[in-house]
Structure formats: structure tokens, C-alpha cells
Amino acid sequence: MSILVVGSVAFDSVETPFGKAEDVLGGSATYFSTSASYFTDVSLVAVVGEDFPDEHVTLLTDRKVDVSGLTKVPGETFRWKGRYDYDLNQAHTLETHLNVFSDFEPEIPEDHRDNDFLFLANIDPELQLKVLDQVTGARFTACDTMNFWIESKIEKVKEVFSRVDLVVINEGEAREFAGEASLVKAAKKVLALGPRIIIIKRGEYGAIMFTETTVFSAPAYPLEEIFDPTGAGDTFAGGMMGLVASTGDISEANIRRAIVLGSTMASFNVEAFSLDRLKDLKTEEINDRYGEFKRLTHFEGL
Amino acid sequence: MSILVVGSVAFDSVETPFGKAEDVLGGSATYFSTSASYFTDVSLVAVVGEDFPDEHVTLLTDRKVDVSGLTKVPGETFRWKGRYDYDLNQAHTLETHLNVFSDFEPEIPEDHRDNDFLFLANIDPELQLKVLDQVTGARFTACDTMNFWIESKIEKVKEVFSRVDLVVINEGEAREFAGEASLVKAAKKVLALGPRIIIIKRGEYGAIMFTETTVFSAPAYPLEEIFDPTGAGDTFAGGMMGLVASTGDISEANIRRAIVLGSTMASFNVEAFSLDRLKDLKTEEINDRYGEFKRLTHFEGL
Numbered sequence: 001m002s003i004l005v006v007g008s009v010a011f012d013s014v015e016t017p018f019g020k021a022e023d024v025l026g027g028s029a030t031y032f033s034t035s036a037s038y039f040t041d042v043s044l045v046a047v048v049g050e051d052f053p054d055e056h057v058t059l060l061t062d063r064k065v066d067v068s069g070l071t072k073v074p075g076e077t078f079r080w081k082g083r084y085d086y087d088l089n090q091a092h093t094l095e096t097h098l099n100v101f102s103d104f105e106p107e108i109p110e111d112h113r114d115n116d117f118l119f120l121a122n123i124d125p126e127l128q129l130k131v132l133d134q135v136t137g138a139r140f141t142a143c144d145t146m147n148f149w150i151e152s153k154i155e156k157v158k159e160v161f162s163r164v165d166l167v168v169i170n171e172g173e174a175r176e177f178a179g180e181a182s183l184v185k186a187a188k189k190v191l192a193l194g195p196r197i198i199i200i201k202r203g204e205y206g207a208i209m210f211t212e213t214t215v216f217s218a219p220a221y222p223l224e225e226i227f228d229p230t231g232a233g234d235t236f237a238g239g240m241m242g243l244v245a246s247t248g249d250i251s252e253a254n255i256r257r258a259i260v261l262g263s264t265m266a267s268f269n270v271e272a273f274s275l276d277r278l279k280d281l282k283t284e285e286i287n288d289r290y291g292e293f294k295r296l297t298h299f300e301g302l
Numbered sequence: 303m304s305i306l307v308v309g310s311v312a313f314d315s316v317e318t319p320f321g322k323a324e325d326v327l328g329g330s331a332t333y334f335s336t337s338a339s340y341f342t343d344v345s346l347v348a349v350v351g352e353d354f355p356d357e358h359v360t361l362l363t364d365r366k367v368d369v370s371g372l373t374k375v376p377g378e379t380f381r382w383k384g385r386y387d388y389d390l391n392q393a394h395t396l397e398t399h400l401n402v403f404s405d406f407e408p409e410i411p412e413d414h415r416d417n418d419f420l421f422l423a424n425i426d427p428e429l430q431l432k433v434l435d436q437v438t439g440a441r442f443t444a445c446d447t448m449n450f451w452i453e454s455k456i457e458k459v460k461e462v463f464s465r466v467d468l469v470v471i472n473e474g475e476a477r478e479f480a481g482e483a484s485l486v487k488a489a490k491k492v493l494a495l496g497p498r499i500i501i502i503k504r505g506e507y508g509a510i511m512f513t514e515t516t517v518f519s520a521p522a523y524p525l526e527e528i529f530d531p532t533g534a535g536d537t538f539a540g541g542m543m544g545l546v547a548s549t550g551d552i553s554e555a556n557i558r559r560a561i562v563l564g565s566t567m568a569s570f571n572v573e574a575f576s577l578d579r580l581k582d583l584k585t586e587e588i589n590d591r592y593g594e595f596k597r598l599t600h601f602e603g604l
Contacts, residue, residue: 253601300559
């Protein structure tokens with residue numbers, strides 16, 4: 001089954017201890033859809049400005065991403081500029097220019113309104129709600145958010161959480177949202193709003209999933225060098241939702257597999273700037289690395 | 303087979319967001335030996351002052367710990383005072399009074415010098431070296447250390463690392479020791495000194511083991527409340543070495559099991575101040591929680 005993703009397509013300028021990249025392709029929907037495209041059909045809804053080059057669109061269409069919902073409007077594309085120091089878990093935002101994104105009103109193409117799987121990437125929760133109003137037939141919906149919305153529109157964030165099946169969120173943001181130092185308590189507070197599952201992203205420490213009755217902890221792949229963490233969370237979500245949609249299986253056991261596949265995809269993405277590594281992976285290397293997660297976590301009973 | 307541990311026995315005063323405890327039993331060798339005592343015979347070498355009450359010794363002997371190497375000398379017992387804020391991964395030391403520990407010269411009783419398993423808890427690396435000089439017949443040796451020694455006696459720390467089979471160390475200390483932000487690189491630098499295995503403790507994120515050819519990542523048990531993290535690292539090491547010694551199996555597969563058992567023991571210890579939880583565990587609850595680690599980490603192949 002196919003996934004619909006609504007989020008940002010952007011130009012990123014990034015500095016890491018290993019180098020820098022200027023005005024390269026970025027954005028939550030870009031990373032998500034490229035990652036998910038290895039497993040299932042993906043349609044993207046986003047907006048870009050007149051400065052957005054065709055080659056970036058080609059990168060997406062080469063991955064068979066349906067870009068019929070990618071609107072080009074007068075003005076400049078959303079730009080983000082950030083820096084990572086040696087603590088690569090923490091992005092320092094230097095500049096944010098919403099540009100055409102500030103007037104973005106997601107209009108879901110008619111033929112995507114009954115999509116089975118929907119991912120609301122990190123955008124204004126009011127826009128996420130507007131998408132949920134349009135895509136009423138989805139079987140499984142998931143969302144991400146960020147500290148900016150938690151601090152400025154927490155009631156809207158809560159409303160989004162109450163209307164999705166799965167919340168994907170960073171560790172620090174989960175704690176901030178719930179006002180709890182304990183991650184277990186924070187997860188419970190989110191689940192109490194309605195979603196069946198919460199997946200908390202912990203950067204180089206991996207991810208942890210909570211349902212009402214179970215917990216699953218997955219490590220990140222231990223890389224010698226994390227070249228650029230930009231997009232890791234969206235790449236994770238793309239791989240994760242990609243497997244769920246491709247199998248049509250929303251069982252807890254399959255979500256566990258999906259989390260490991262998401263971590264696999266994220267581990268490739270951080271090996272290079274922008275989508276340089278993510279855009280051209282082989283099925284065999286994905287499967288091999290998934291297998292390495294098995295070896296990384298295996299232990300026998302007592 | 304039995305374990306010999308050399309380390310500290312102390313009085314701790316601890317404040318956490320959940321309460322405080324004053325002058326309670328603590329010390330690296332105390333936590334280690336109590337934890338290991340559930341799985342094998344343990345002998346402890348340490349020093350205390352005249353103020354050390356018999357009831358604390360009884361707690362150890364009740365757990366069948368051999369305290370013939372626990373020396374009582376004139377003066378006061380080592381005292382540590384610390385505070386944890388909501389970030390329970392980070393202890394803030396308020397006071398350290400070495401007292402009788404400042405003249406400690408570990409003298410290993412004759413009948414423990416050919417012990418098969420040796421754990422050098424976090425003490426001055428020069429003392430760790432003196433212990434290694436005395437315990438020449440050990441089949442498997444492990445050590446811990448801390449930032450204080452890395453900053454003041456790094457050459458001695460390196461010498462200790464070069465003479466043991468296994469290094470157990472905190473994440474921040476591993477990075478500081480190696481001067482590397484990448485944990486993979488830090489682990490390689492430690493292994494290059496000689497040990498076959500390094501286990502890096504990551505607090506609420508669990509532990510990660512590196513050998514020359516393999517990596518194993520284990521989560522921490524997700525607790526709703528971490529009441530007091532004091533001693534968690536030594537409790538981890540005690541459970542881990544306890545299993546290795548009790549089975550006599552130093553294979554990589556058994557070290558993986560041992561890491562999970564160490565994490566199991568640490569998860570109990572942080573549920574209460576001092577050794578209040580650790581001193582009186584049932585085999586069944588240990589086995590049950592080990593089983594929960596299995597469920598916590600399980601996922602199927604693609």
C-alpha cells in the first residue's frame with residue numbers, strides 16, 4: 001500500500017565537524033519520501049519556490065516518488081541553516097527562512113484523500129490538522145513535531161496526537177511536551193491522549209517504542225563517523241512507515257521490524273551530506289545492515 | 303569460580319529529586335560484591351575506619367561475601383557526598399573525604415592471589431597495578447576507572463588497561479580518555495592498548511561492548527522512576543562478572559549474556575537508596591527481569 005507524506009522540501013546549509021554544505025536539498029518530506037521509496041509507493045505534498053531546480057525534482061521522481069502534490073509558487077523555497085558540534089545529537093539552528101512555506105495551505109490531491117497510510121512530517125500542527133480533515137480514509141496515521149510547536153501551540157499538538165495512531169518524537173521533545181524527566185512517564189502521557197504507539201528517537205542511542213502494554217528498545221548503528229545527522233529522524237520515519245505500508249501489517253511485531261529498518265536507513269543517511277548516500281542505496285546493502293542490527297542486539301537466555 | 307574485587311567501601315550521602323539519604327552504606331566494592339554474590343563466591347579487599355559499624359559487615363557476610371580482606375584501621379571511613387538533578391545520568395560530587403582510603407595499600411591475602419577472576423573497581427590506577435602484581439594467576443581480569451584518574455594519571459590508567467582482559471568505563475570517560483567524540487573510535491583506541499573487550503556504560507541508555515571484530519548493544523531497563531543511580535555502574539559490573547565467573551565461560555556470547563544480567567541487577571539497584579533493594583533479591587525476580595530484556599529487544603528478521 002502507498003504512503004502520503006505532507007511536510008517540507010527545503011534548501012539546507014549545514015556545518016559539521018567534518019565539513020560544510022550550502023543550499024543542498026533537504027526538508028522533512030524529502031528525506032521521508034526518499035527513504036520510504038525503497039519499500040513502497042510514496043506521494044509527497046509540499047511547496048517550493050520558483051528557485052527550486054528541476055534536478056531536485058528529478059531525484060525524487062527517479063525514486064518513483066509521486067510529486068503531483070509538490071506545488072511550485074512565486075517566491076523562494078524554505079531555507080534552513082544549522083551547525084552541529086561534536087555532540088552530533090544536537091542541531092544548532094542558525095537561520096530559518098520560511099519563505100513560501102509561511103503561506104503553505106496543504107491541498108491534498110483528490111486521488112490521495114483515501115490513502116491508507118499518512119505521515120504528517122514536522123510542520124505547524126494547525127496544518128497537520130487540516131491534512132487530517134482531508135485524508136479521512138487512512139488506515140494508519142503517524143506524525144512528528146518539534147519543540148517550536150510544543151512551545152507555541154501545545155494545544156494544537158495535543159489535538160494532532162489525539163487523532164493519529166503513532167507519534168514519532170525526539171527524546172528531549174517528549175520530555176518537554178510531557179513536563180516529565182522520566183521517559184516512561186512522558187510516553188504514558190502521550191499515549192493517554194489517544195495514539196496506540198509512541199516512538200521516541202534518541203539520536204546515537206537509537207529509538208524506543210511504547211504501547212500501552214509493551215516496550216521495544218532498538219540501538220542506533222554504531223558508526224565510526226556520523227558525517228551529517230540532518231534528516232536522520234525523517235529518514236528513520238520513512239524507512240519505518242515504508243515497511244509498515246509495504247506489508248500492510250500494523251501489528252506491534254511488525255512495528256518493531258519497521259523501527260529497525262528505519263534505523264538502518266538513518267544509519268546510511270548520516271554517512272554523507274544531504275541525500276547523497278540515501279538517494280542511491282542497493283537492496284542488498286539495506287538487507288545486510290538490517291542483519292547487522294540482529295547481530296548487534298543478539299544475546300542468549302540465561 | 304570465585305571473584306576477587308578490590309575497591310572502596312564507603313559512607314555515601316546522596317540527594318536525588320526523590321529524597322535524600324545520609325551516611326548510608328556505599329562504595330564500589332560494596333555494590334560490586336553484593337551484586338556478584340547472587341551468582342558466585344566473592345572476596346572483597348578494601349579498607350574502612352573504626353567508625354564502620356558491624357551491621358554493614360553483616361550485610362556483606364549475609365550475602366556470603368568473604369570479608370577476610372576487609373581491613374579496619376584507625377581513622378574514619380571514606381565518605382562521598384553527591385547530588386543528582388533530573389538528569390540522573392550525571393552525579394554532582396559535593397564532597398569527597400578519602401580518610402583511611404588515602405593510605406590504602408591493598409594487600410591481597412595469600413589464599414586469594416591465584417583467584418581466577420579479578421575485578422579492579424575504580425581506585426587509584428597505581429593501586430590497581432599493585433593488585434595486578436600480586437594476583438598473577440588470574441584467568442580473567444577487568445577494571446573500571448574514572449575521569450579523576452584519566453585527568454591526573456593517564457599513563458598509569460593506560461598501563462592498567464594494557465594488563466587487563468576487559469575494561470568497563472563510562473561513556474563520557476571513554477571519550478575523554480581517547481580524546482575522541484566517536485565512541486567507536488574511542489573503543490578502538492582502548493582495545494589497541496591490549497584488552498580483548500571494552501564495555502562502555504551509558505546510564506539510562508544501557509551499555510555497548512566492543513571487541514576487535516564484534517559489537518553488542520544492550521538497553522537499560524526502562525524504569526518509571528530512577529530513585530538513586532548511585533552504585534549502578536558497580537552493580538552492573540558485579541552482575542556481569544558474577545555470571546562470567548559462575549560459568550567460567552569467557553566467550554563473547556557469554557559476555558553478552560553477562561552484560562544483560564549486569565543491566566538487570568543495576569535496574570534493581572536504582573529503585574532505592576544505598577543497597578536497600580539490592581541486598582535482598584529473589585532468584586525469580588532476577589530471572590523474570592532478564593526475560594523482560596529479551597522481550598524489550600526482540601525483533602524478527604525482514
